[in-house]
Amino acid sequence: MGQGNEETRREERHHIAVEGRYRTGSGVPKDVSVLDISERGCRFFDKFGSLIPGAQITIRIGPIGPIAATVKWAERQVVGVEFENPIYGPVLDHIRNQLDERRKA
Numbered sequence: 001m002g003q004g005n006e007e008t009r010r011e012e013r014h015h016i017a018v019e020g021r022y023r024t025g026s027g028v029p030k031d032v033s034v035l036d037i038s039e040r041g042c043r044f045f046d047k048f049g050s051l052i053p054g055a056q057i058t059i060r061i062g063p064i065g066p067i068a069a070t071v072k073w074a075e076r077q078v079v080g081v082e083f084e085n086p087i088y089g090p091v092l093d094h095i096r097n098q099l100d101e102r103r104k105a
Helices: 002-008 089-099
Strands: 014-023 030-037 041-045 056-061 064-075 078-083
Touching: 014 041, 014 089, 030 056, 030 089, 041 056, 041 064, 064 089
Parallel strands: none
Antiparallel strands: 014 030, 014 056, 030 041, 041 078, 056 064, 064 078
């Protein structure tokens, strides 16, 4: 299944809690909760549960984006996407260190 790709993962995933928003094409933006992130992709909770593998989306992670991405897997309401271009290291650090809601508590 989609989440079992740990052995093929090229970089570390960082667990976060950041509000995000995605849209497909020119569709209506949908709010999501980003659960983890790496330079090449992220995983998020989508209460709508309507995305399918192969779907092209753009996602915002907090104020960062839009980032072009492809849905790699979707299991119930959790979705994994791969970014079209990797996120630049300092931007990833900003998301982890400044935007993560868990760090603000």
